[in-house]
Amino acid sequence: MKAAVLRWAEPKDMKAVLGLIQELADFEKEPEAVVISEDDLLEHAFGGQPKFQCFVAEKQGQVVGMALFYPRYSTWKGPTFHLEDLIVTQKERGTGLGKALYTKFIAYAEAQGVRRIEWVVLDWNTHAVNFYENSGADVLEDWRTVQMDQAAMRRYLAKENENI
Amino acid sequence: MKAAVLRWAEPKDMKAVLGLIQELADFEKEPEAVVISEDDLLEHAFGGQPKFQCFVAEKQGQVVGMALFYPRYSTWKGPTFHLEDLIVTQKERGTGLGKALYTKFIAYAEAQGVRRIEWVVLDWNTHAVNFYENSGADVLEDWRTVQMDQAAMRRYLAKENENI
Numbered sequence: 001m002k003a004a005v006l007r008w009a010e011p012k013d014m015k016a017v018l019g020l021i022q023e024l025a026d027f028e029k030e031p032e033a034v035v036i037s038e039d040d041l042l043e044h045a046f047g048g049q050p051k052f053q054c055f056v057a058e059k060q061g062q063v064v065g066m067a068l069f070y071p072r073y074s075t076w077k078g079p080t081f082h083l084e085d086l087i088v089t090q091k092e093r094g095t096g097l098g099k100a101l102y103t104k105f106i107a108y109a110e111a112q113g114v115r116r117i118e119w120v121v122l123d124w125n126t127h128a129v130n131f132y133e134n135s136g137a138d139v140l141e142d143w144r145t146v147q148m149d150q151a152a153m154r155r156y157l158a159k160e161n162e163n164i
Numbered sequence: 165m166k167a168a169v170l171r172w173a174e175p176k177d178m179k180a181v182l183g184l185i186q187e188l189a190d191f192e193k194e195p196e197a198v199v200i201s202e203d204d205l206l207e208h209a210f211g212g213q214p215k216f217q218c219f220v221a222e223k224q225g226q227v228v229g230m231a232l233f234y235p236r237y238s239t240w241k242g243p244t245f246h247l248e249d250l251i252v253t254q255k256e257r258g259t260g261l262g263k264a265l266y267t268k269f270i271a272y273a274e275a276q277g278v279r280r281i282e283w284v285v286l287d288w289n290t291h292a293v294n295f296y297e298n299s300g301a302d303v304l305e306d307w308r309t310v311q312m313d314q315a316a317m318r319r320y321l322a323k324e325n326e327n328i
Contacts, residue, residue, distance in 0.1 A: 084238070103320075115313065119310050123307070137312040140310070141308065143284045144303050150279050157271055
């Protein structure tokens with residue numbers, strides 16, 4: 001942990017943030033899935049209406065980890081935060097940086113008064129599952145994420161319009 | 165579908181919206197889970213910084229269904245929408261209202277240019293799972309939702325502080 005600083009991400013960090021995002025996509029076996037650009041991240045984080053917030057871990061001038069999150073809303077509990085990505089670059093894993101970023105995010109969320117934090121984990125990533133459960137989080141077994149991409153949305157709408 | 169109108173929710177609808185939220189919690193076998201109030205919904209939907217948007221289905225002057233959603237962010241794809249609740253009251257199920265609300269949400273999301281929409285479904289709710297898959301959505305089998313509530317966040321932070 002020596003010489004690691006945790007701080008809010010700045011515009012100059014978005015290149016490194018994109019690098020970490022790509023590294024995670026590679027790990028999750030979806031290397032082609034990242035279509036976002038550095039300019040997108042700059043606009044979405046620092047444009048008029050920020051779409052996410054991000055802490056980074058910096059070590060010897062390099063961004064080596066990040067915790068990226070945004071507000072969500074539970075109709076049961078009220079305002080929540082969603083932790084979209086918690087990433088530490090491969091060569092810095094096992095040094096406690098991931099836990100430090102996780103703790104910083106939780107401390108910030110608690111201070112903001114959100115009633116819940118949430119995120120998703122791959123069920124085969126047992127290291128992560130165990131880490132989260134040991135920290136007191138609940139891994140929900142019976143909920144499934146459902147997604148529809150832009151192309152599928154358009155196919156669905158075209159079909160519905162035919163049926164009218 | 166006769167006499168059903170789909171429109172944006174207004175402040176006067178929040179009492180009925182809360183009723184639908186409670187009805188869904190009962191169906192999902194968590195009747196005690198709803199801690200939010202009508203005043204919370206009013207503040208969160210129509211206060212300075214809206215935390216969600218909502219379409220309602222109105223029939224003979226009664227709100228009988230809703231589609232409630234908010235923006236999210238994918239570090240792979242960019243801006244997305246999350247459909248938090250798609251609810252039709254018990255006695256109006258099977259009338260096509262759920263599909264009409266779903267279509268209205270998808271059409272709005274597509275028009276806004278989001279690159280993905282997503283939501284969650286209970287894996288034992290096979291009726292819903294089939295409906296979503298038939299519409300062209302993907303039900304992801306290997307992702308799990310993780311949640312930590314406010315009490316667990318405080319326990320975690322207290323323990324971490326002891327360790328420092």
